[in-house]
Amino acid sequence: MSDAARPYRIGVDVGGTFTDFVLVDDATGRVLTGKRLTTPDDPGRAILEGITRILSEAGGAIGDVRQVVHGTTLVTNTVIERKGARIGLITTRGFRDSLEMGREMRYDLYDLFLDKPEPLVPRPRRHAVTQRHDARGRELVALVESEVRDAARALRADAVEAVAVCLLHAYLDPAHERRIGAILAEELPGVPVTLSSDVAPEIREYERANTACVNAYVLPLMDRYLASLEAELRRRGLGGKLHLMLSAGGIASVGYARANPVQLIESGPAAGATAAMHYGRIAGVSDMISFDMGGTTAKMCLIEKGEAEHASTFEAARVRRFRKGSGLPLKVPVIDLIEIGAGGGSIAHVNAMGLLNVGPESAGSVPGPVCYKRGGTRPTVTDADLLLGYLSPEYFLGGEMALDLAAVEGAMQAHLGQKLGMTALQVAAGIHSIVNENMAAATRMYVAEKGRDPRRYAMLAFGGAGPVHAYGLAKLLKLSRIIVPQGAGVASALGFLVAAPAIDLVRSGVQRLTAVDWDEVAQKFAAMEAEARAMLLDAGAAPGDVQFRRSADMRYAGQGFDISVPIPGSADAETVEHAFRETYFGLFDRRISGVPMEVLSWRLHASASRPEVPHSFTPPPGEGAALKGHRQVWFAETGLAPCAVYDRYRLPVGQRIAGPAVVEERESTVVIGPDAHITRDIHGNLLIDITEETTP
Structure with a gap:
């Protein structure tokens, strides 16, 4: 069957708590969504189960799929959790300790017990060899190959699983690095080698070395994972292509991703920003703050004139989440956004000073929040949202997953209420308020660093938890307009399907x-x-x-x-x-x-056209009025009070709903207070307006 005869495209976003799916049927215009708990022991299991389920709902088979686009947090989680390969490093003599010296700057001048990120390669597995190029790329000292072979034998004795190579000024002349790569292939057959001149051919030795090391650190794991996933999809009958989302928002072939997994380190958040740009074009809004809150993290991205900014560097695995300079700096093109540990699974706790804190530790999908009944015992943001009435115990994931309200009340009181001298409801309100304040503080800092006023922007809210918290966050940021798109709970998975093949x-x-x-x-x-064009053609772009x-x-x-x-x-x-x-x-x-000007690097961004996706999502089967009923919901202005609950799929275009109100869909829930109202536009977006008195 030719690609043209295969009507389905599937986007798959593997998050820390949920794996999200979107299926687009190009033949009929249908868009279907799905969500499953992530299987951290084997992420591919949830992917395969979810693809099977969504194809069954579409009435098709895997042979009808033209393209699967996948993004994952596996790379960044591997680096954060330090669960990657046992790697070695070969570098220029005299630069063995550059990974520990770093920039020789303290990210906190006044902390006498400063924690620095540990290098991914301990000193005994770092080897220096004799060779040298100058800052213009001219060879000063020839490579001593016998030293490379000695280093290779030592690395073999250390049972390394991958090797990184980073030589001084190799971005100008990679000949020595390539020769070392050839020698390592002879001495260490089957051990993957990452050359810095391949993954980050640009100035700044410390960042380039870190990039090569991170690529080597995650390469064996990602190579096995992607090879296994592709093989199983092929075995099941996939005849179309498997593509991966890159951190800069483009998509690439699985072969490129297997060789350069460091380029996937921000693939999930990038998909969210890509989806936000797509939704902004549909809604006719070009300036907005993209707010993506899932089960583990929240991501904010500033979009101006319809486009997100890009950056050429990224800092991974920070020792302190908000401290720039406390992580591993990488030369990787990324969409410029901020990410914090605030999600539905963020765990609430009482700190040493007796104060209530939330996150950044997350319950993930295993054991998950208390209400999931999967073994979780520590209250989370999702538990608080359930206790406050924002979430329905019966309609979570469209009714597929019942939530245990009684267990949440008991855990909230036992773990937090007794220590704080508060009721379970008061603790839940505190958790909700604190996580909103944390996200607002991070957003203010992020927007201020760009010299912008957040009040100029609308907020586009998505992710499973984003629409639940968007109203409270918008109030803190003094925003007056919130847009919640269709399929908000799985928007990042849609982002994979509206991303163009692109490379930097x-x-x-x-x-x-x-x-x-x-x-x-x-x-x-x-x-x-020429290089970029060949790579994009391999990723599915048309020649012209x-x-x-x-x-x-x-x-x-x-x-x-x-x-x-x-x-x-x-x-x-x-x-x-x-x-x-x-x-x-x-x-x-x-x-x-x-003052003279200098050029450090020349950059090229290559891209193809964005795929088209229909605007209308296919609602689940069912009939009835938009108003589902009422339940007790907590707001600061009213306390716990009766609140109308609506079915998003039944809301007519143009209907105005005054707050307080809750609007439910299968993968997410929209919550607004008494000073706001909701209108559904012709594209299915929910437009939320907060009265101007609250946003001076």
Whole structure:
């Protein structure tokens, strides 16, 4: 069967608590959704079960699937939990300890007991070899191959499962790294090798070394996982393609992902931001704060003029979640967003000072919140939301999963209420308030760093827990408009299906702008374009459907850090200088004269067209009025009081519902207070407006 004859596309988002599914039937325009508890011991099990279930609901078979697009938190969780491979590192003599020295900066000047992230490679498994290139890429000292073989034998004795190679200035001339890779293939057959010049061919040795080490650290696990998943899908009859979401928001082939798993470190959050941009285009809103709250984390992303910002670096596995500099810095292109440990599974506890805290530890799917009845005993955000009346004990996941309200009341009182001298309801209200305050503080910081006022933006809320908390978060941020799209609970899975094949490439080399050889720059871009085009064709792009966007990392001479500057297709000194000055002024509101400018790296973003997805989701079968009934729901203004509960699938277009109100759908629940109202638009979005008196 040809791809054109296969009508189904499936997006699969593996989160810490739930695995989400969206199926698009391009033949009929139907969009179906699904959600299953994640199986952390074997994530592929939940994926296969969920695909089977959603295909059954669609009335099709796996042979009808043209494309499966997958994103996962497996990479970042492996690094955070330190459960990756036993790896070694080969580097330039004199640089053996660079992973521990880092930037020689303290992320907290006043903490006398500062915790630093432990290198992924302990010192005994780091080996230095004689060789040297200078900062222009010229060979100063030849590679001593006998030392490489000695290092390989020592690594073999240490039973390493993967090796990273990072040599000084290898981004300018990778010849020595490639020779080391060839020797390691001879000496350590079957052991995967990551070259820094392949995964991060750009300036900054510490970041490049970390990127190579993280790639090597997760490579054996991800290679096995993706190979096993693809093999099982093929065995079951998948004839279409399996693609992976990259951290920058594009999709790539499974072969690329298996070789470069570090590029997947933010694939799940990237899908959420991609979905938010898609929904914004549908709703006609170009400036918004994307708010994605799932079972384990909450992600906020600023979207302006319909696009999310991108960054060329990412910090993984922070020792302190909000402290920049406390993690492992990676040279990986990502969508620029903030992620905090605030999700439905975030555990509430009483700290050493006797105060109520929430997160960042999560109950995940095993054992999960108390209400799931899967062995969890410590109250979570989801438990609090259930006790406050926001969630229905009978309609969670559309009624497939009953929640235990009595167990939550007992656990809330026993674990927290008795210590705090509060009732279970008061503790639940405190948990809900604290997690909202945590998310608001993180969002304010994130938006302020970009020089923006959050009140300018609408909020687009999704994720299983996002619509439950969006109203409270919007009030704290003084926002007046919230948009909750259709299928909000599985929006990230939809994001996989609206993402274009895309890839980011870079070539580094520090030069004064006045010394740049523009013919050489044109050759670099031409080579990157040819490489990117081949990769996108492998990821499913049409031959004539590839667009390129160029940029440069630039700074004034003497500065330690750089900014990203968009540049036109035919660059020269005058146009690039003008672009840099305007970008710099836009960021820092100042113009500097008389100081030379430098280019550090040339970047290329290549992408194909975004796939189209129908706007309308297929509702579950059923009949009846939109108003389902009433139940007791807690709000700060009213306390526990009767509140109308609506079925989202039955709401007519244009109907205005005054708060307080609860609107339920299969994968999520929308909650609004008494000072707000809801309207459903023609695209199925719920538009929530909060009265202006509350948002001065």
